[in-house]
Structures are given as C-alpha cells and as structure tokens.
Amino acid sequence: GPSPGPWLTGVGCRQRPPPPFCFRATxxxxxxxGDMTTVEPAQAVHIVLxxxxxxxxxxxxxxxxxxxxxxxxxxxxxxxxxxxVKMADGRFVSPDDRDxxxxxxxxxxxxxxxxxxxxxxxxxxxxxxxxxxxxxxxxGTHDVIRERIRQQTGRVPDGDGEEVLRRxxxxxxxxxxxxxxxxxxxxxxxxxxxxxxxxxxxxxRRAGVD
Numbered sequence: 001g002p003s004p005g006p007w008l009t010g011v012g013c014r015q016r017p018p019p020p021f022c023f024r025a026t027x028x029x030x031x032x033x034g035d036m037t038t039v040e041p042a043q044a045v046h047i048v049l050x051x052x053x054x055x056x057x058x059x060x061x062x063x064x065x066x067x068x069x070x071x072x073x074x075x076x077x078x079x080x081x082x083x084x085v086k087m088a089d090g091r092f093v094s095p096d097d098r099d100x101x102x103x104x105x106x107x108x109x110x111x112x113x114x115x116x117x118x119x120x121x122x123x124x125x126x127x128x129x130x131x132x133x134x135x136x137x138x139x140g141t142h143d144v145i146r147e148r149i150r151q152q153t154g155r156v157p158d159g160d161g162e163e164v165l166r167r168x169x170x171x172x173x174x175x176x177x178x179x180x181x182x183x184x185x186x187x188x189x190x191x192x193x194x195x196x197x198x199x200x201x202x203x204x205r206r207a208g209v210d
Contacts, residue, residue: 044105044131045070047112047201048123048181051138052168054149055186057114060138060197063190067198070110078104078113101129118172123179132205135181136197142169144186180204 047064049057065072078100104111110131115122127133140148142165150156157165175181182200184193 044108045110045201045205046101046105046126046129046131046133047110047136047197048115048126048133049113049136049138050115050118050123051140051186052118052145052165052172054145054152054165055138055140056148056190056193057138059190060136060184060193061112061114063194064112064197067194068110068112070112071104072112074114074116078111099129101126101131105129105131118168120173120176120179123175127179133180134201134204135175135179136193137175137181137183138186138193139183140186148186 047068047070049061049064051057061072064070101111101113113126115126117123117125123135126135145165146156149161175183181204182197184196
C-alpha cells in the first residue's frame with residue numbers, strides 16, 4: 001500500500017464570520033499532485049513557512065516558489081526598511097506597519113514567506129493581511145534538527161548553536177485549530193513536502209469558500 005504521508009495533520013478553517021468551522025484531515029502521499037503552477041488564485045495566497053533553524057524552510061520555500069510562481073521572500077525582505085529598523089530596535093510595531101503583506105496582495109502578488117516567528121503572536125500578524133494566509137510548520141524533534149544541521153554543515157551545533165535551538169523550541173507554539181495550515185515532517189525532502197503543503201492548501205481554500 002502507499003507509504004504514510006509526509007505530514008502529520010492538516011488544519012483548515014473558514015476565516016470569516018460566523019465562527020469558523022474547522023477540520024483536520026490526515027492525507028496520504030499518493031493523493032493529489034499539489035501542483036498549482038497553472039492556477040490563478042482569485043485572491044492572493046500567502047504561504048507562510050515556520051520552524052526552528054535548520055528545519056529546511058528555505059529549501060521548501062524554493063520548491064514552493066518553483067511550483068507556484070508566487071513571490072518568494074523572507075518576512076524581513078517584504079517589510080519596509082523603517083519597519084525592519086523598528087523591529088531590530090525592539091520598538092512597537094503598529095497595525096499600520098503591518099500592511100506590507102497586504103501591499104503585496106493589492107499588487108496582485110501571492111507569496112511564499114519564510115517567517116522567523118515561532119509563536120501565535122507572529123502568526124496573528126500575518127493573518128491580518130488581505131488574502132488567504134496558510135501556514136506550513138516544518139517540524140522535527142531536537143535530535144532530528146541537530147542531525148540535519150550536522151549533515152548540512154559537517155558538524156553538530158556547538159554550545160551557542162544548542163542554546164539558540166533551545167530558545168527556539170521554548171518559543172515555538174504549534175498551530176491551533178483556528179489557524180489554516182499543516183505540520184510537515186522535516187526528515188522528508190522539499191519536493192515531497194511541497195506536494196503535501198499544496199494539497200492541504202487546496203483543501204483549506206475550498207473549505208474557506210464553501
């Protein structure tokens with residue numbers, strides 16, 4: 001039979017009143033191609049990747065951009081320079097400062113964004129944007145991520161690197177039922193994960209317009 005899918009649980013919800021109907025769907029790798037290269041979204045779509053350092057977000061982002069043709073960037077790259085300065089200085093970022101993703105949507109750009117944020121608060125800021133926001137959490141245990149880093153760099157994380165990972169895992173908040181998104185397995189390749197993410201995105205978008 002088919003091998004288990006490369007993800008854990010997809011979560012999709014309506015994003016408008018009445019209170020959202022949420023669903024969870026466990027998918028199989030053999031279902032769907034996840035290919036959206038010929039799809040022109042009726043509204044902007046923002047695929048936001050999250051996960052600790054070394055989880056493989058960048059490689060997955062490249063694969064998603066290749067398959068969809070969406071604009072790819074880190075969250076910082078899409079932010080205006082003055083907002084980046086505010087965030088670097090730890091100053092308050094107002095709602096008006098958070099319209100950078102909406103600006104992309106109003107220009108007709110769907111996006112693939114690599115987020116450095118790991119908590120619910122960061123995701124809530126993304127969800128204020130115009131368009132359909134969908135999260136992809138590239139997930140792995142501490143041991144899995146350490147091994148990925150060893151394979152990528154030829155050495156295991158040193159004391160400082162371990163401390164960074166420890167802080168990131170402490171900050172990490174998993175997706176909740178009201179957040180459209182999917183958790184995917186960091187041990188799988190970017191092609192397989194992109195297929196999983198796009199299949200789940202397709203399901204979530206259909207649920208959002210039913």
